[in-house]
Amino acid sequence: MRTYPKLLIIAALFLMSALSSAGVELTTVKVAGGFSQPLYLTAPVGDSSRLFIVEQSTATIKIIKNGVVLGTPFLNINPKVSDSGGERGLLGLAFHPNYASNGYFYVNYVDNAGNTVIARYKVSSNPDVADPNSETIMKTVAQPFANHNGGMLAFGPNDDYLYIGLGDGGDSFDPGNRAQDGSTELGKILRIDVGNGSTFSAPDSNPFSNNASFLDTIWALGLRNPWRFSFDRLNGDLYIADVGQGSREEISFQPGSSSGGQNYGWRCMEGKECTGLSGCTCNSPALTIPIYDYTHSGGNCSVTGGYVYRGTAIPEIDGTYFFGDFCTGKIWSFVRSGSGVTQLTDRTAQLRPITGETINNISSFGEDDKGEIYIIDRDGEIFKIVDK
Numbered sequence: 001m002r003t004y005p006k007l008l009i010i011a012a013l014f015l016m017s018a019l020s021s022a023g024v025e026l027t028t029v030k031v032a033g034g035f036s037q038p039l040y041l042t043a044p045v046g047d048s049s050r051l052f053i054v055e056q057s058t059a060t061i062k063i064i065k066n067g068v069v070l071g072t073p074f075l076n077i078n079p080k081v082s083d084s085g086g087e088r089g090l091l092g093l094a095f096h097p098n099y100a101s102n103g104y105f106y107v108n109y110v111d112n113a114g115n116t117v118i119a120r121y122k123v124s125s126n127p128d129v130a131d132p133n134s135e136t137i138m139k140t141v142a143q144p145f146a147n148h149n150g151g152m153l154a155f156g157p158n159d160d161y162l163y164i165g166l167g168d169g170g171d172s173f174d175p176g177n178r179a180q181d182g183s184t185e186l187g188k189i190l191r192i193d194v195g196n197g198s199t200f201s202a203p204d205s206n207p208f209s210n211n212a213s214f215l216d217t218i219w220a221l222g223l224r225n226p227w228r229f230s231f232d233r234l235n236g237d238l239y240i241a242d243v244g245q246g247s248r249e250e251i252s253f254q255p256g257s258s259s260g261g262q263n264y265g266w267r268c269m270e271g272k273e274c275t276g277l278s279g280c281t282c283n284s285p286a287l288t289i290p291i292y293d294y295t296h297s298g299g300n301c302s303v304t305g306g307y308v309y310r311g312t313a314i315p316e317i318d319g320t321y322f323f324g325d326f327c328t329g330k331i332w333s334f335v336r337s338g339s340g341v342t343q344l345t346d347r348t349a350q351l352r353p354i355t356g357e358t359i360n361n362i363s364s365f366g367e368d369d370k371g372e373i374y375i376i377d378r379d380g381e382i383f384k385i386v387d388k
Helices: 004-021
Strands: 026-032 038-042 049-055 061-064 092-095 104-110 116-125 131-139 153-155 162-167 188-196 199-201 216-223 227-232 237-244 249-256 294-297 321-324 333-339 341-345 362-367 373-377 381-387
Touching: 038 249, 038 341, 038 381, 049 092, 049 249, 061 092, 116 162, 131 188, 131 199, 153 227, 227 362, 249 321, 249 333, 294 341, 321 362
Parallel strands: 038 362, 092 153
Antiparallel strands: 026 381, 038 049, 049 061, 092 104, 104 116, 116 131, 153 162, 162 188, 188 199, 188 216, 227 237, 237 249, 249 294, 321 333, 333 341, 362 373, 373 381
């Protein structure tokens, strides 16, 4: 009984945040430019002076340190990476939660044979340069086509396991129904334990660990191309932005308390709509419907998932999720409410950079050590969301 007042206070604060976030005026400032096809930004836990930028086609990771782009790349693995087809290249980066002590970080790239590779590297004695010869390949996944490779890597804040986003392997409407096939990792989010040195294991707590019809690495299924997903650093809630086929883009949700196993519906569902493909049962109770989807009207065509804001610079938007569309450069925010959203706000106009640039093709959002959010424009520039 004594916990009730505290719970009421927390609920009231959350409600105040939700009610006020839509009206907060925001803008963006340019942090740095001159990158070649940047598509991700992140920082190690506890590192407030550096931002790490992933370049897709050069297969290079660069550092912005105290506002300055360092001349020497952190890592360059270009010779072993294929960037043909537009959706290949160096696609993801995640620092181990204990990076400060073990120096390990993980990358997701497509090799010259067209396979997805998850590899571990280690920082050198120079904290701003990784050891390019330290590669340990943790996992390789064959890709049948050049598109829908996924690419996202992230450590879960509640379990320190590595989550991997893989697309359905490509071609239109997933002709092999791979997203629903438990014998392949394509069209899935995987969850692995990398705490065993040079190898990985599937945690016993994974949802299909005792199911002979599914690979034990699978955490969730029914995804077309989960290009970007993110965890709410406060509670471990998972937001998955899944790129649609030809009509709808979607954002799906998984609570931090989830034990996994969700089926997000592709190829039978595209967003909240039935595709009508053969062999499909639509709107089944076994499927998890997105909390939000939107159409391709107005030129929209590819959702870019972002983050729930948990920084300290703009407390009025605490708990607000930001996302965008790659094709139009539009940016929105919402606050999740149950199985839907509230406070849906088009932020495109207000987030035009005050420094005069334009944000064109949003390849990703990023989050620094403090929880502040950044926007990555594939044209080469990095912007930070700030209070106007």
